[in-house]
Amino acid sequence: MKLMWFHLMPYTELPEDFRDANPSVWVDIHSSLFDPKRAHLMYNDFMDELEYAAEVGFDAVCVNEHHSNGYGLMPSPNLIAASLARRTTDTAICVMGNSLALYNPPTRVAEEFAMIDCISGGRLIAGFPVGTPMDTCYAYGTNPSQLRQRYHEAHDLVIRAWTEKDTFAFNGRFNQQRYVNIWPRPVQNPHPPIWVPGGGSVETWRWCAEMNYVYCYLSYYGYKAGRATMDGFWSEMDRLGKDRNPYQAGFLQFVGVAESRQQALDLYSEAAEYFYGRCLHVDPRWATPPGYTSEGSQRAGIESQIRQAADSGVRGKSTGERFASVAREMDAIVEKGYVIIGSPNEVAEQLREVATQLNVGHLMLLLQYGNMSKDLTRYNTKLFAEQVMPKLKDVHARWTDHWWPQPMETGQRAEVPAYMPRLAAE
Amino acid sequence: MTEPETLTIDVNGFPTRIWRKGSGPKIGFLAGFGGLPRWVPFLEQLARSRTVIVPSLPGFPGGDRGHSVLDSHLDWLLAVRDILDQAGLSGADLAGSSVGASLAAEVAALWPATIGKLVLIAPFGLFDEKNPPTDPWAQRGDAVPGLMCADPEIWKALKSPPEGANSIEWPIEQVRANEAAARIFWPLGNTRIEKRLRLIKAPTLLLWGEQDKVMPRTYAEVFAKGIAGPTTTRIIAGAGHLAELDKPAEVAREVLGFLEAG
Numbered sequence A: 001m002k003l004m005w006f007h008l009m010p011y012t013e014l015p016e017d018f019r020d021a022n023p024s025v026w027v028d029i030h031s032s033l034f035d036p037k038r039a040h041l042m043y044n045d046f047m048d049e050l051e052y053a054a055e056v057g058f059d060a061v062c063v064n065e066h067h068s069n070g071y072g073l074m075p076s077p078n079l080i081a082a083s084l085a086r087r088t089t090d091t092a093i094c095v096m097g098n099s100l101a102l103y104n105p106p107t108r109v110a111e112e113f114a115m116i117d118c119i120s121g122g123r124l125i126a127g128f129p130v131g132t133p134m135d136t137c138y139a140y141g142t143n144p145s146q147l148r149q150r151y152h153e154a155h156d157l158v159i160r161a162w163t164e165k166d167t168f169a170f171n172g173r174f175n176q177q178r179y180v181n182i183w184p185r186p187v188q189n190p191h192p193p194i195w196v197p198g199g200g201s202v203e204t205w206r207w208c209a210e211m212n213y214v215y216c217y218l219s220y221y222g223y224k225a226g227r228a229t230m231d232g233f234w235s236e237m238d239r240l241g242k243d244r245n246p247y248q249a250g251f252l253q254f255v256g257v258a259e260s261r262q263q264a265l266d267l268y269s270e271a272a273e274y275f276y277g278r279c280l281h282v283d284p285r286w287a288t289p290p291g292y293t294s295e296g297s298q299r300a301g302i303e304s305q306i307r308q309a310a311d312s313g314v315r316g317k318s319t320g321e322r323f324a325s326v327a328r329e330m331d332a333i334v335e336k337g338y339v340i341i342g343s344p345n346e347v348a349e350q351l352r353e354v355a356t357q358l359n360v361g362h363l364m365l366l367l368q369y370g371n372m373s374k375d376l377t378r379y380n381t382k383l384f385a386e387q388v389m390p391k392l393k394d395v396h397a398r399w400t401d402h403w404w405p406q407p408m409e410t411g412q413r414a415e416v417p418a419y420m421p422r423l424a425a426e
Numbered sequence B: 001m002t003e004p005e006t007l008t009i010d011v012n013g014f015p016t017r018i019w020r021k022g023s024g025p026k027i028g029f030l031a032g033f034g035g036l037p038r039w040v041p042f043l044e045q046l047a048r049s050r051t052v053i054v055p056s057l058p059g060f061p062g063g064d065r066g067h068s069v070l071d072s073h074l075d076w077l078l079a080v081r082d083i084l085d086q087a088g089l090s091g092a093d094l095a096g097s098s099v100g101a102s103l104a105a106e107v108a109a110l111w112p113a114t115i116g117k118l119v120l121i122a123p124f125g126l127f128d129e130k131n132p133p134t135d136p137w138a139q140r141g142d143a144v145p146g147l148m149c150a151d152p153e154i155w156k157a158l159k160s161p162p163e164g165a166n167s168i169e170w171p172i173e174q175v176r177a178n179e180a181a182a183r184i185f186w187p188l189g190n191t192r193i194e195k196r197l198r199l200i201k202a203p204t205l206l207l208w209g210e211q212d213k214v215m216p217r218t219y220a221e222v223f224a225k226g227i228a229g230p231t232t233t234r235i236i237a238g239a240g241h242l243a244e245l246d247k248p249a250e251v252a253r254e255v256l257g258f259l260e261a262g
Helices: A036-055 A077-087 A107-119 A133-139 A147-163 A202-211 A222-239 A261-279 A295-307 A319-324 A330-335 A344-357 A374-392 B041-047 B073-086 B099-110 B141-148 B152-159 B169-185 B193-199 B219-226 B248-260
Strands: A002-006 A060-063 A092-095 A124-127 A168-171 A176-180 A194-198 A214-217 A249-257 A339-342 A362-366 B005-011 B014-021 B026-030 B051-055 B093-097 B118-121 B204-209 B231-236
Touching: A002 A036, A002 A092, A002 A374, A036 A060, A036 A077, A036 A374, A060 A077, A077 A092, A077 A107, A092 A107, A107 A124, A107 A147, A147 A168, A147 A176, A194 A202, A202 A214, A202 A222, A202 A295, A214 A222, A214 A362, A222 A249, A222 A339, A222 A344, A249 A261, A249 A344, A249 A374, A261 A330, A261 A339, A261 A374, A295 B169, A330 A339, A339 A344, A344 A362, A344 A374, B005 B073, B014 B041, B026 B041, B026 B099, B041 B051, B041 B248, B051 B073, B073 B099, B093 B099, B099 B118, B099 B169, B099 B193, B118 B248, B141 B152, B193 B219, B204 B219, B204 B248, B219 B231, B231 B248
Parallel strands: A002 A060, A002 A362, A060 A092, A092 A124, A124 A194, A194 A214, A214 A249, A249 A339, A249 A362, B026 B051, B026 B093, B093 B118, B118 B204, B204 B231
Antiparallel strands: A168 A176, B005 B014, B014 B051
């Protein structure tokens, strides 16, 4: 299976009383809390951490897009990805991803992803999220009633921009462009693999199944809460007669590994409580723009509440309700499975169970979260790479990953940086 | 209060409800934010002396998913034009509230010959940075009733499912109404209607709830100044944004008085 290292890039110095003194970490978080000179150091730490993860052998480094967000400092993940393309050599670069409806014209996404694919020699995974309500409808002002229609149209435009050989006119419902002809074109043929992070809507499951895209559930609530969603995806795949290839799925999981469970609790509680306490403090008024949730998903949610089905805790609830009911103390955080902690053996065992039970071939691991320091992040990352990763490599071994980047041959690729060859990793 | 007669028309392929009640000269009514999931006392009051015709707007209760094919402001205005014609309201007096008032004003501007008198209750369509409307789509659920009505219980009663309603579809229909309003007015509510007000030639009554927490009352002056026809402005004491729900008798009295005056 693939083990991928994901960074959210949280602002690490939100004040202790953030929750009480501020309405929200997202959309209207106050600018006085942001110190650009501290952010300079944070960004550089975060990029060091991503590069380090690549160095110690993670299969991919992952970045994502958020706007006006105190726990996600990447309005443009493509900037970070471009830098990673130069600072890593063989690691896949997973941009998870660009919220298609926010780009005008969406051709911009086709271009920038093609640039990253060229610079990296074909190592890009192209993530296409719809984007959260906070990012898309409020921070960026996109009409919630048109968001999904615009997303799908933008997707069609990007695919055509990547694959059509001749200049074409795009005559869309929302986008009209007389001359579409992107330079550069992606290295990967026909285009980088497409992964779709989704929330748990039937429409997204069906779409990923039909389009043969990877479905990713990027939840902050761990494998216990994620089970119902992934089960939903797989039953939709079954219904459509598709293979249960675990590589068609991705799942996000927080992890803290140490010498022992107690040591892990001692080391990671502060960072986890910072994340679940301060970073997920989102005002519910930013969570439910009307039309964002499809009527099919609303219906499924209400039905699930009525049945009190196993997934009612996830599917019947709005983003706001989920944020409001989140556990914020370490005992509950661990008990609910938000963060998996323990010795390398204990962590490996739990992750094996996650990968098997959820049938997921791509685990996206958050080994930095909240205000975790660079040293602790490095420790967590190193211990994971050295002592957890080898224990998981055999999981799903009988399946082939058809959704992984196909880079250029090593011999064909540029030496970077060419004028100052890097020293061998320690 | 008895139920109105219900007709169904086709608008862009979507079945669209039209209520009709009473006798006498016709008056059309376009509902406000949230639409009308049920007949309300305000309409009953009007029906005592008028033929009240209430077409649903696309996506609002009774309007199915008609909003989903309307992408531009022109699409919306053409749909409303079509609805008014099919409802037999061409040439009749027209009233609207909130989002419906904005569309009524647009129709009066674009097709002045098809409108008798015009009544606008706290219309959407303007945005003043120094005095912005409240964002109706960025609210905690429990804040909405008190935002729309001075008496939150009135909104709650309007929106609570009646006996025998489909417990799954009813709440979805109420969310859809908010979505339909968002589809026209997201994100600021600013349709630049200001530029078209001068085309409104109809005598116009502007009504504003004294306690309107959504639309600043100063916007009434912008409408009054901009509209080319003669305007009268009245403030409804004790009413919120949807004044016709809070104070049905008072609003109906103002409307009927205005329509009947020479």
